[in-house]
């Protein structure tokens with residue numbers, strides 16, 4: 001997710017779950033080909049398993065982009081066919097491509113060729129459709145195209161996107177969710193691995209779809225309420241979480257924070273992903289307040305996070 005799943009967030013997420021597949025922010029194929037590739041895909045093996053998401057609509061460019069990144073440790077390279085932002089539409093990629101399955105097939109074929117049989121899996125993230133498409137017809141056609149392009153796994157954000165009419169934020173909330181169409185598609189295309197995305201607030205709420213589908217993707221809830229990630233390993237994979245509590249997870253993040261502070265990173269870059277860690281517990285408001293008011297001050301260091309954390313525990317122990 002743009003601005004959210006940067007490498008600091010991913011490193012923190014790994015203190016909460018070992019098993020969840022994490023996705024990078026979307027990087028455009030053009031930037032990967034013409035820009036500073038190394039910087040754009042900078043990550044650490046501690047973040048694995050990690051998927052790189054790419055945006056693009058030119059088969060040659062996508063081919064070149066995948067060639068550049070295929071040996072960099074990502075287990076998956078995902079083509080974004082769901083983003084509705086104006087900037088993305090201007091480049092004619094993201095959700096706009098849902099109207100152009102022939103081009104998408106060319107793009108995916110180019111990506112698969114570049115990745116080869118040993119490289120990262122190529123996947124796609126799609127919407128149910130866009131604008132006034134009759135999705136009962138166009139979605140199965142689109143999936144048929146993905147199937148014949150040998151794409152084996154797709155993520156479906158279970159709502160349409162309205163291009164030109166709604167803002168990106170509205171496009172994540174206003175068009176209604178339609179999970180039943182997603183499960184219907186799985187019955188129609190049993191060979192496709194289908195991951196459900198959109199509106200899942202808790203790990204448990206996704207569990208009921210794990211029988212009929214192949215997985216769930218949580219976006220906003222995972223970021224805004226990171227404690228959800230603590231449930232992923234035990235609830236989905238029947239394995240212990242890396243740490244028993246949010247506090248322990250935060251302490252495990254500390255060496256990473258301190259190392260980056262030493263390198264000159266401002267604390268706010270490392271602490272901004274921690275703001276949602278506590279909700280509805282005594283002291284949570286004070287915790288958030290300390291992080292937002294103090295992390296950007298000159299010289300701010302781990303002590304700010306420690307103070308924020310103490311606000312939570314101090315109040316809870318007296319509650």
Ligand SMILES: Cc1cc2nc3c(=O)[nH]c(=O)nc-3n(C[C@H](O)[C@H](O)[C@H](O)COP(=O)(O)O)c2cc1C
Pocket residue numbers: 001002003004025026053080082083125157172197198199200217218219220221
């Ligand atoms: C700040 C933000 C940035 C996002 N960036 C991306 C992105 O780069 N690529 C993408 O496929 N989806 C992106 N999304 C959409 C989410 O991945 C997800 O599909 C959407 O929020 C619906 O799922 P949710 O209800 O679990 O959040 C973004 C969402 C948000 C809130």
